[in-house]
Amino acid sequence: MSDALVIGLDIGGTSTRVLVGDLDGTRVGAGLAGGGNPTTHGPAAAVVELRAALTAALTGVDPARVRAAVVGLAGGGKLAADPQARTAFDGAWRAAGLDCPYRLVGDALVGYVSATAAPDGSVLVAGTGAIAAAVRDRALDRIVDGHGWLLGDDGSGFWLGRRAARAALAVLEGRAPDGPLARAVRRRLLGTEEIASPARGTASDLVQAVNAGPPVALAELAPLVLRAYGADPVARDAVRDAAEHLADSLAGVHRAGLPVVLAGGLLATQTPLAAVLRTRIAQRWPTTAALPAGDGAAGAAWLAALDLSSRPAEELHRRLVRPAGTG
Amino acid sequence: MSDALVIGLDIGGTSTRVLVGDLDGTRVGAGLAGGGNPTTHGPAAAVVELRAALTAALTGVDPARVRAAVVGLAGGGKLAADPQARTAFDGAWRAAGLDCPYRLVGDALVGYVSATAAPDGSVLVAGTGAIAAAVRDRALDRIVDGHGWLLGDDGSGFWLGRRAARAALAVLEGRAPDGPLARAVRRRLLGTEEIASPARGTASDLVQAVNAGPPVALAELAPLVLRAYGADPVARDAVRDAAEHLADSLAGVHRAGLPVVLAGGLLATQTPLAAVLRTRIAQRWPTTAALPAGDGAAGAAWLAALDLSSRPAEELHRRLVRPAGTG
Numbered sequence: 001m002s003d004a005l006v007i008g009l010d011i012g013g014t015s016t017r018v019l020v021g022d023l024d025g026t027r028v029g030a031g032l033a034g035g036g037n038p039t040t041h042g043p044a045a046a047v048v049e050l051r052a053a054l055t056a057a058l059t060g061v062d063p064a065r066v067r068a069a070v071v072g073l074a075g076g077g078k079l080a081a082d083p084q085a086r087t088a089f090d091g092a093w094r095a096a097g098l099d100c101p102y103r104l105v106g107d108a109l110v111g112y113v114s115a116t117a118a119p120d121g122s123v124l125v126a127g128t129g130a131i132a133a134a135v136r137d138r139a140l141d142r143i144v145d146g147h148g149w150l151l152g153d154d155g156s157g158f159w160l161g162r163r164a165a166r167a168a169l170a171v172l173e174g175r176a177p178d179g180p181l182a183r184a185v186r187r188r189l190l191g192t193e194e195i196a197s198p199a200r201g202t203a204s205d206l207v208q209a210v211n212a213g214p215p216v217a218l219a220e221l222a223p224l225v226l227r228a229y230g231a232d233p234v235a236r237d238a239v240r241d242a243a244e245h246l247a248d249s250l251a252g253v254h255r256a257g258l259p260v261v262l263a264g265g266l267l268a269t270q271t272p273l274a275a276v277l278r279t280r281i282a283q284r285w286p287t288t289a290a291l292p293a294g295d296g297a298a299g300a301a302w303l304a305a306l307d308l309s310s311r312p313a314e315e316l317h318r319r320l321v322r323p324a325g326t327g
Numbered sequence: 328m329s330d331a332l333v334i335g336l337d338i339g340g341t342s343t344r345v346l347v348g349d350l351d352g353t354r355v356g357a358g359l360a361g362g363g364n365p366t367t368h369g370p371a372a373a374v375v376e377l378r379a380a381l382t383a384a385l386t387g388v389d390p391a392r393v394r395a396a397v398v399g400l401a402g403g404g405k406l407a408a409d410p411q412a413r414t415a416f417d418g419a420w421r422a423a424g425l426d427c428p429y430r431l432v433g434d435a436l437v438g439y440v441s442a443t444a445a446p447d448g449s450v451l452v453a454g455t456g457a458i459a460a461a462v463r464d465r466a467l468d469r470i471v472d473g474h475g476w477l478l479g480d481d482g483s484g485f486w487l488g489r490r491a492a493r494a495a496l497a498v499l500e501g502r503a504p505d506g507p508l509a510r511a512v513r514r515r516l517l518g519t520e521e522i523a524s525p526a527r528g529t530a531s532d533l534v535q536a537v538n539a540g541p542p543v544a545l546a547e548l549a550p551l552v553l554r555a556y557g558a559d560p561v562a563r564d565a566v567r568d569a570a571e572h573l574a575d576s577l578a579g580v581h582r583a584g585l586p587v588v589l590a591g592g593l594l595a596t597q598t599p600l601a602a603v604l605r606t607r608i609a610q611r612w613p614t615t616a617a618l619p620a621g622d623g624a625a626g627a628a629w630l631a632a633l634d635l636s637s638r639p640a641e642e643l644h645r646r647l648v649r650p651a652g653t654g
């Protein structure tokens with residue numbers, strides 16, 4: 001078994017990451033491609049990205065050596081329930097020469113284990129959507145939110161983007177003074193900062209521009225809010241409210257003293273939202289360590305290796321997920 | 328000109344109303360059919376309802392006598408911009424034997440004039456959507472909201488319905504105690520009040536049930552909130568917050584001392600939301616009279632008659648729009 005390998009996948013909305021490692025925790029190969037979720041990107045497009053990421057990660061590696069796999073996927077349950085998506089995924093899997101079974105887990109779990117080997121804790125994910133989950137024995141336990149943009153995802157990228165569009169409308173209605181965020185939204189959605197007279201025309205154009213795309217595309221306005229954070233009190237309020245929503249979701253699952261991992265595009269990097277949220281977490285749970293998520297694919301590979309490796313979980317985690325020089 | 332007639336139409340999401348009157352303010356015919364908005368119901372279905380309502384209203388009347396027409400339509404501007412919808416509407420118009428031109432106005436204006444002949448005031452409409460508008464010289468002036476469910480419609484039926492679904496999810500997440508509203512939502516969306524173990528399964532089913540329909544169908548849950556108002560503090564809070572949103576929108580357009588008309592399915596009848604809103608309006612604007620909307624088709628007919636009739640506007644309004652026995 002000493003030549004056995006494991007593979008981990010982190011399939012997100014904007015990227016697909018793959019990591020191959022051995023049972024000593026040595027990284028053997030890695031792959032990165034665009035978003036490859038078959039249920040959200042469509043099976044055909046997803047397969048292209050999946051194959052690209054798998055091919056890169058398995059370069060120079062005999063895929064038959066891969067004995068265990070963990071696949072982290074937002075709404076992983078949907079892949080199991082969607083025969084067409086499942087067939088597409090399995091096709092890409094076999095095309096890469098892989099024949100070991102894979103375990104589907106939520107992307108929240110992959111985010112959690114990308115930062116810590118602690119069996120119990122919490123994870124808060126905010127990207128396009130938002131979800132909070134308790135982790136118990138390295139499995140997702142209680143979950144709050146993750147309900148999608150129509151009913152939930154409070155404090156997510158969608159939430160921030162919708163807030164930005166509403167702020168721009170409030171200006172056009174004369175209910176709020178103009179400012180950097182509203183101007184940035186007009187520039188993005190209408191191609192100009194100019195306001196028609198009467199402003200109702202510009203408001204209609206803005207509503208129409210948003211409705212011309214899928215609702216979830218509102219998340220693309222979230223970076224405008226983060227960028228305007230230092231210059232516009234409207235953006236500052238939006239970020240503060242988003243952080244409060246996220247902290248509320250976390251409060252539904254978190255147990256004091258255990259670590260919390262901050263994952264997703266809005267929290268894993270140094271954004272104003274992550275900063276405000278960290279302050280809020282430190283206030284509410286002074287004994288809680290807030291850890292930024294790392295490479296989800298490495299976390300997934302570590303989960304896959306746990307049962308096969310003779311090394312202690314923590315040591316394996318340090319080697320495979322947090323090797324020197326990866327932050 | 329003494330044999331001239333006018334016609335008014337109020338085309339809403341759930342009903343199409345037509346009223347034919349003469350220049351003395353005597354009602355000559357009326358018609359009622361299902362929702363006939365070509366841009367939301369599709370041209371074919373809309374034409375069926377339009378023709379039914381027009382035929383009923385014009386029974387025993389020579390349509391050539393009709394000299395002026397006003398058509399109230401939510402998003403009336405869209406009809407003008409949508410050639411297919413416009414063609415369908417014009418086809419129904421000619422099929423009814425009508426050859427006079429018609430003036431398209433917003434349904435908010437028709438709601439306003441259904442209650443008062445005062446040239447200046449405000450109107451607040453809450454049905455599936457929500458909009459507030461100032462009326463100046465019997466035309467819509469400043470407008471707040473009416474942005475649709477994705478970006479606005481604060482305090483609307485959609486807003487209340489979404490709030491109801493979220494309240495049901497909060498129960499399933501263990502963030503709120505179970506109650507009459509959450510139970511009613513589960514019964515409506517899932518066919519049972521039962522909660523699976525773990526409750527996350529029921530939460531997923533509920534999210535899936537909502538996402539199986541168009542988002543705007545969430546408005547169908549609004550009556551559950553109104554019904555639970557007396558029995559459930561969660562419903563009470565939702566109604567209070569909706570009223571606050573509506574009052575905020577009104578504040579963006581209202582001028583103290585002028586009348587405000589409450590229109591739309593949630594406000595024109597005696598709902599808990601209308602009652603809470605009336606209290607709120609009385610607190611904010613003690614000198615403002617809040618009037619319930621009446622028959623929008625009669626209001627539209629009155630607008631059509633104004634230029635042709637020699638009677639004073641107020642007298643014509645009293646006869647045509649508020650004849651004895653119509654409230």
